[in-house]
Amino acid sequence: MIRGIRGATTVDQDDADEILTRTGELLKEMARVNRLDPENMASICFTLSPDLRATFPAEAARRIGWQYVPVICMRELDVPHGLKKAVRVLMHAETPLGQREVQHVYLRGAVVLREDLKADVGARD
Template sequence: MVRGIRGATTVDRNDAKEIREATQELLRSIMSENLLCTDDLVSAIFTVTPDLNADFPASSAREIGWQLVPLLCSTEIPVPGALPHCIRVLLHVNTARNQTEIRHMFLRDAVILRKDLLDADP
């Protein structure tokens, strides 16, 4: 079964090193919390807010071994008042887990985006 897993994080500023570190922290958290390995990954779509352009989140994924995973980066819609400096990901994974067992990860300031997902019991 293919499932989607959402995640997001933030950085303090538009800095390539910060973007890499935050993206890798997010991806490792998602993988760990959902008991996944790289072979389980189908694809990933990354988005960043318009104020982040110092690096591609997909490059960060490649650095942690995702060389064969199809990756795509895009810019979020610039909605007024939206959370700034935000990196989001939608992972498509092969898993036997049902929808309620999926653990979505929202780190740093991104915890405000989907409190409903974080407060749900797995």
């Protein structure tokens, strides 16, 4: 079964290295808590909040060795109450986990987005 797995993190500034580091950290944590191998990933969609533009967060997948996972970057909607300096991820992966077993990962300031779905991995500042 292909499942959608959500994740998000925030950065302190619009800096390419920080965006790639935090996104890589998020991807690895999403894979770890859901016991996923890149070979079982169908695709990954990334969005950036409108205040981030220093780099493509999808590059983080390449940096951690996920060379063959299809990726795409998009812009998050610019709504007044939207989370600032946020990178969001929607990963599609083949997994035996049921929808209620999938662990969604929200790190740093992104823990406020879906506290009802986040994995019990702890907020990181």
